[in-house]
Every structure is written in C-alpha cells, then in structure tokens.
Amino acid sequence: MELIEGHRVIVPAKGIPTLDIDPFDEAVLADPFEYFDALRGLGPVVYVPRYSMLAVGQYGSTHGVFTDHAHFVSSRGVGLNDFKIGTPWRPPSIILEVDPPDHTKTRRVMARALSPKVVKDLAQTFATAAEALVDEVLAKGRVESVTEIAERFPLSVFPQAVGLREVHDRYLVDYGNCVFNAMGPDNRLRREAIDYTREIAPWIMAACARDRLTPDGIGAAIYADADAGEITEGEAAMLVRSLLSAGVDTTVSGIGNALFCFAENPVEWDKLRADPSLIKPAFEEVLRYSFPVHTFGRTAGVDTEISGHPVEEGTKILAVIGAANRDPEKWGADADQFRVDRRPVGQIGFGAGIHGCVGQNIARGETAAILTALAAKVKRIEFDGAPVWRPSNAIHALDCLPLRFVPA
Ligand code: OVM
Numbered sequence: 001m002e003l004i005e006g007h008r009v010i011v012p013a014k015g016i017p018t019l020d021i022d023p024f025d026e027a028v029l030a031d032p033f034e035y036f037d038a039l040r041g042l043g044p045v046v047y048v049p050r051y052s053m054l055a056v057g058q059y060g061s062t063h064g065v066f067t068d069h070a071h072f073v074s075s076r077g078v079g080l081n082d083f084k085i086g087t088p089w090r091p092p093s094i095i096l097e098v099d100p101p102d103h104t105k106t107r108r109v110m111a112r113a114l115s116p117k118v119v120k121d122l123a124q125t126f127a128t129a130a131e132a133l134v135d136e137v138l139a140k141g142r143v144e145s146v147t148e149i150a151e152r153f154p155l156s157v158f159p160q161a162v163g164l165r166e167v168h169d170r171y172l173v174d175y176g177n178c179v180f181n182a183m184g185p186d187n188r189l190r191r192e193a194i195d196y197t198r199e200i201a202p203w204i205m206a207a208c209a210r211d212r213l214t215p216d217g218i219g220a221a222i223y224a225d226a227d228a229g230e231i232t233e234g235e236a237a238m239l240v241r242s243l244l245s246a247g248v249d250t251t252v253s254g255i256g257n258a259l260f261c262f263a264e265n266p267v268e269w270d271k272l273r274a275d276p277s278l279i280k281p282a283f284e285e286v287l288r289y290s291f292p293v294h295t296f297g298r299t300a301g302v303d304t305e306i307s308g309h310p311v312e313e314g315t316k317i318l319a320v321i322g323a324a325n326r327d328p329e330k331w332g333a334d335a336d337q338f339r340v341d342r343r344p345v346g347q348i349g350f351g352a353g354i355h356g357c358v359g360q361n362i363a364r365g366e367t368a369a370i371l372t373a374l375a376a377k378v379k380r381i382e383f384d385g386a387p388v389w390r391p392s393n394a395i396h397a398l399d400c401l402p403l404r405f406v407p408a
Pocket of ligand 1: 093094095096179180241242243245246
C-alpha cells in the first residue's frame with residue numbers, strides 16, 4: 001500500500017478542484033488569510049496533492065465535517081497519520097482521538113469536571129489574579145504581552161485549578177504547542193515538537209499522578225470518577241494529561257489573540273469599555289476572527305461524500321476552522337473585520353459537534369477575567385513594536401506582542 005504522511009494515497013473524485021497552496025508552508029502558517037480565501041473560493045471541498053488529502057474551508061462544509069462524527073472519525077487520528085495504519089507518535093488521547101461509544105464516557109467525565117458550576121466557583125480567584133496582573137502591567141506600562149500576559153495569566157490560575165502542586169511554566173505551555181504541531185505533516189515543526197515532547201513528557205506524566213494533585217482540584221474530581229468505577233485510574237491519569245495538552249497553550253493563544261485584536265482595533269476597545277456587557281460577545285468575536293486553533297483533521301471512516309462529492313474510506317480531511325470563521329457567505333461582506341458587537345453565533349473557534357471544546361467554559365472564564373480587569377483599568381492598548389505570529393501546524397498564536405498600556 002502506498003502511503004503519504006502515514007495515510008493511504010487517494011485519487012480524488014472527478015470534480016474536486018485542486019488547491020496548489022501548501023497549507024503547512026511556514027509562510028502560509030504565519031499569514032494564512034490568502035490561503036483561506038483560495039480554499040473557500042475553489043469550492044466546498046478541495047484536493048491537496050502534496051499531502052494526498054482533502055480540505056474543507058467553507059463554513060457549511062467545515063461545520064458539516066465537524067458535526068458528522070459518524071462519517072468523519074477522530075479515532076484514526078486528528079492529524080495526518082492514520083492510526084489504523086501506523087503506530088501513533090504518542091499514546092492516543094482517550095477523549096480527542098476516539099469515537100463513540102468510547103468517547104461518550106470520557107467526555108462525560110471531563111464535562112462534569114469542567115462544568116459551569118466548577119468554573120463559577122473559580123471566577124473570584126480568576127478575577128483577583130487578573131486584577132493583580134493588570135496592575136503590574138500598568139506599573140510597567142509596556143510589556144511583551146505573550147509572555148507577560150497571555151502566558152502568565154493562565155499559568156497563574158489554571159494549573160492551580162487542576163491541582164498541580166508545582167508548575168513548570170515552560171513545559172506546560174510548550175507541551176500543548178508540541179501536541180498541536182504533531183497533528184501536522186512530517187515537517188520541521190512536527191519533528192522538533194516530537195523531539196521536544198520526549199523531554200517534556202516525563203514531567204507531564206509525573207504531574208498527572210494522583211498523589212501529586214491537591215484534593216480539591218479538577219484533577220482530583222477526575223480521579224474521584226475512577227473511585228466511582230466510571231473510568232479506570234489509568235484513564236483518569238490520561239484525562240488529566242488531556243487537560244494539560246489542550247488547556248494551556250490554547251488559552252494562551254486566545255488571550256494573546258484577544259490583545260492583538262484590541263490593539264489593532266482601538267475603536268472596538270472603546271466600545272467594550274463603554275459597555276462591559278460586550279465582554280462575553282467580544283470574546284466570541286475573538287474566537288471567530290482570531291481562532292486559537294486553525295485546523296483539525298478527520299478521517300473518512302466509510303465511503304461517504306462532502307457536498308455531493310464522493311469521498312473514499314480512509315481519506316484524511318483537513319477541517320480549516322480559520323477559513324470557515326472568515327467565510328463571507330456566513331458572516332457577511334465584513335467577515336474580515338473584528339467587531340465586538342457582532343455576536344457571531346455558530347463560530348467554530350471551539351470546533352463543533354461532539355468533540356467541540358470541553359473546556360470552553362473555563363476558557364471563557366479565564367478570558368472574561370482578564371478582559372474585565374483590562375477594561376476597568378486600561379484606556380488604550382497600543383502596539384509597541386511589530387507583532388510576530390508563530391508558525392504552528394494547528395495553533396494560531398503570536399510569538400511576540402509588544403504592547404503599551406495607557407491607564408484609564
Ligand atoms: C488531548 C488533546 C490534545 C490537544 C487538543 C485537544 C483540543 C485534546 O490530549 O486530549 O483538544
């Protein structure tokens with residue numbers, strides 16, 4: 001059998017147009033918007049010859065792939081490798097890289113551990129930490145906001161909420177970045193991520209052990225479900241690992257991208273300050289306009305179709321969140337504008353369907369805390385140097401964001 005990127009070579013059905021852009025070219029990853037336009041412009045589904053796979057970027061077909069978990073499965077991996085053919089680079093996630101019925105049980109455990117009630121009980125802690133951080137930022141006036149806000153804030157609240165006793169800041173952020181980079185093709189980013197994970201993984205696995213966690217955190221709640229017999233103790237450890245792979249770098253990106261949006265759109269910042277009830281809808285617009293994750297993969301589990309085009313079993317499909325979230329067919333002619341009062345219902349920054357982000361309540365809680373503190377204390381957020389985007393096979397995040405903060 002001929003393989004490309006660890007999956008079967010496909011012959012696309014007649015009528016599926018070819019995209020001659022490499023979605024994983026580092027220049028494209030750093031500035032993907034022309035690629036998104038081209039992807040949507042060609043049709044609901046396109047063929048990407050270099051990786052012998054299909055891609056979807058129109059809102060309808062992308063949302064359609066995410067919400068049809070019966071045909072577009074996760075259990076064969078959400079990157080380019082087909083787990084049915086080769087050995088995954090790490091033990092697969094028991095929530096991300098599974099289908100029902102396996103998914104149903106682990107999803108239930110995670111949804112309970114990250115419920116709205118859990119997040120509500122954390123809100124005051126988040127608010128206090130956010131206010132203290134914003135005071136520090138204002139005292140400095142100008143900060144490199146990726147490290148000093150986007151990374152620092154989640155690192156100051158999330159590991160504690162999980163129940164980690166010691167926090168390795170660098171490893172926690174980089175682990176998520178590595179797992180997401182590993183979803184890409186066999187390029188520099190993926191190879192370096194896999195090498196670096198060999199260094200980080202022992203620390204992560206040790207941090208997930210039951211006796212290392214505080215008795216009152218999200219991690220302990222997951223282990224309690226093992227005591228109740230719902231999952232095994234080994235599965236509990238794997239789900240705590242998922243909190244660390246999926247819950248840190250994603251929120252770092254969300255907060256960094258939010259700051260970028262407001263520095264780029266000062267009028268939108270003024271609107272938010274004038275009406276704090278816009279904080280929640282504004283973050284939905286950040287997720288639409290500046291999606292922390294740009295792409296997830298799926299595999300056709302059976303012969304199926306996308307928008308009337310036949311798709312063979314075993315075909316890998318890139319579902320391009322960033323393109324769908326900017327589709328003018330869905331969002332209107334101003335889809336490329338950031339508007340805090342858009343209320344973009346249906347944006348897929350958290351994905352969609354049964355695999356839609358299980359941590360979205362806590363992600364929204366963290367972001368609301370930091371934006372609330374900033375809106376109360378900061379009159380203007382200004383660029384203090386050029387923002388630099390970080391090329392990643394799946395994450396859409398800044399590497400460097402120098403900002404100036406003008407007090408209210
Ligand atoms: C996991 C995992 C890792 C990365 C992302 C994700 C967004 C989950 O290990 O379960 O979901």
